[in-house]
Amino acid sequence: MNKGWKTQAGFLASVLILGSEGLFALDEITFSKDIAPILQENCHTCHRPGQMAPMALMTYEQVRPWAPVIKSRVEAREMPPWHLDKTVGIQEYDNDISLTDEEIAIISAWVDAGAPQGNPEDLPVAIDWPSDEIWRLADKYEREPDLIIRSTPWTQSAQGQDQWWTPIIETGLTEDRWVTGMEVRPTMQSRPVTHHAVVYIQQEEEPDDFVAAVDVPGRGSYLTEFAVGKIGDVFRENTGKLMKAGSRIAFDNHYHSVGQEITAQTELGIWFHEEGYVPKYRVYSQALGVMQAMDTLDIPPGKITTHHAYVPLTAQARLENYQPHMHIRGKAMSMEAIFPNGQVQMLSHVDNFNFNWHVNYVYSENSAPILPAGTMLKITAWHDNTADNPHNPDPTQWVGWGQRSYDDMYHAHVNITYLTEEDYHQIIRDRRSDEGNE
Template sequence: MTTRTLASLSTGVLLALATSAGAQTDVGDAEVTFTRDVAPIFQRSCQSCHRVGSIAPMSLLTYEKSRPWARSIRQKVAQRDMPPWYIERNIGIQKFLDDPSLSEQEIATIVAWVDGGTRRGNPADMPPPREFAEFDDWQMGEPDLVVALPEPIVVPAEAPDWWLNIETEPLALTEDRYIKAVESRPSLPGADKVVHHAVTYMVSPDDERGFLNEYAVGKNADVFPEGTGRLIKAGSRVRYNRHMHAIGEETPADVLVGPKFYPKGYTPEHVVFAAHAGDSYDTIDIPAGEDNARVDGYYFLREPAQVVSFQPHLHNRGKRQCVEAIYPSGMVETLSCAQHNFAWMLNYTYEEDVQPLLPAGTNLHLISWYDNSEANRYNPDPNNWIGFGNRSNDEMSHTWMNIFYISEEEFDRRLEERRAKHGTNQ
């Protein structure tokens, strides 16, 4: 297998998946209306959050609710601030599960609707209301089990950042089960503002510890490909590692963890692990006022591997992060780049047919950029040098990557299957 073949097949032929900078944005001469043109976009990409009882500040379910926010909506979608999805569209892999981002055509439609006077349109053109299930607040759908803390943690109004470890009672599992998806989310009003992160581990009856999930503000679900999963043993407890951050008012906070299981007795072919990749504990060096500081980190793959997802982790000064594969030959290929927004620690799960297939000996190179200048409105103090630290006001540089290892034989087989699917003859 040539290096060139590895490069094109491992990521699913990246050039064919990247969005063209010259994407068609013409909305034509027809009058753009809410009922016919805008409401379907809101239903697909906005209403999961923008409805009564969910996390967004206003509802976008109806024309009456949406119209007062038209100018703000225009600005947010034109700048790609909303819906939250920060993968850069001109580089790397472009196919992801549950991607809510808007196409250039959809953005042009919303802009034309606002600039054209926010017309309602014919009520008969309005699509049927979207139905929301009881558990629709779970991005992945209803979990099979919901884990909670024994009681909420009350964060004082004024306090330094603090960390704590808490364990639950043994879970009501009478046999080992494999997880095919897992999600963590705050469960009390305001909890998302005071929980910097909640990392959970499974502690088996014999005290063996395994990673379960990680929550950071705005994070979505971890979904594993069919035939892969994560084991939770019968009678396990869940250990929370929590980082809390005071916001000026007393706030009770809990974080729920919801796994979805494979059927009882099912054993997947591969076990997915969460790589805490590219850590830069001692190399973060961000001068005061610097608007484009760079930090590099690495993660070595000792066996052939398939990468399931990419989740950047930076703090308030974080600006952008890229991950690239350095092949054993020395050739380099960019997998993904994402702009950073500290309010949305998104997990980008690749569609299965483009999940990077990487040979043993590949080095994953993580590159992070930071803005420590006054121009960064999230910067708590542009006058200070910043290095690594656990507080929200310090900085970090790593990415969470769900990965599973495969044999050399399976690696070759998967590459051949991908080459056949994409019609690559290299």
């Protein structure tokens, strides 16, 4: 990218960009040279034929009519779907698909300049997209999934309301197995109608096992989902999820109509640790706040509400991800840590929640919060039941906790690894010495 000032006749066509490195000028911004590479890297995963987005954004002809809408969606940080507040909390995530401030400024400046095409010879080399029919984690594990569980097929009509299809399927396991990785994918023909798919596990837990207390009522314990920017779940070294003999998988498939009748099915692929191997740590999925939300959620008509839930950590732990869950009146959700000494730290804040998107924010190896026993996790949820909320179907209704999408709820799906005291101190020491070396 040319950051130098242009001095000759082309000056008027160059644009000032305020990026994180300060103000700089760019030659005339063109689709071929500047915009296509940004779209290729950040948008084509979804905005190409056969994928979930409503239109392809590959060629100049495809992109040009959308230019003004693209500008407003990227400036509002609605697209790509990454709705985290960039000004507070942890910013390092394994699956970050957000645009940089510079990229947003370049797109805006290009649209303001009339969205010129430029020289097609400047276009980036086309990406050879992998076949959509593969399991994306198969490369990593060097084999197809050990077990594939399929939801029973559902036929989504050409027109009509969104549908939730929630079959429960036996895993067929006759002995307990430890999961090292999982991936959810709609079958090829299901992709256009599958908005998202959440997968829960139902199995007996020991009564005193804290995991039993954090199930999502009626569904089971949250397992994984087909979601934005997500390749699958790969559990860190020494960790895994326990899938017991006789367990069942509950699917929550959210389908929308696309003008053509389509029969849809979701597949859950599971890779196990080798038989007999027991990882040091069991990863627990918790729905933080769900109990408090069931008891206290109270959203009067015409109001914006704030609710808090506090969940104590019974042992020192690492949080692996953050995935807020609310319904159509959901506005924002944060997760803070209140340390035993009273100090408060913001971990992650989604300030621009959108019910259509179940974005899972996966902490990186070095950013995952390592918290002492006795830490209180504080979930704060904001709901907007006013007429200003464009998604609100009826601001005159009182809303409480419930499963239907016209009811509401709030909780955060968080995978928690409870650490031994020794490992906890070791990780803290390692991180301190890494910081020292920087």
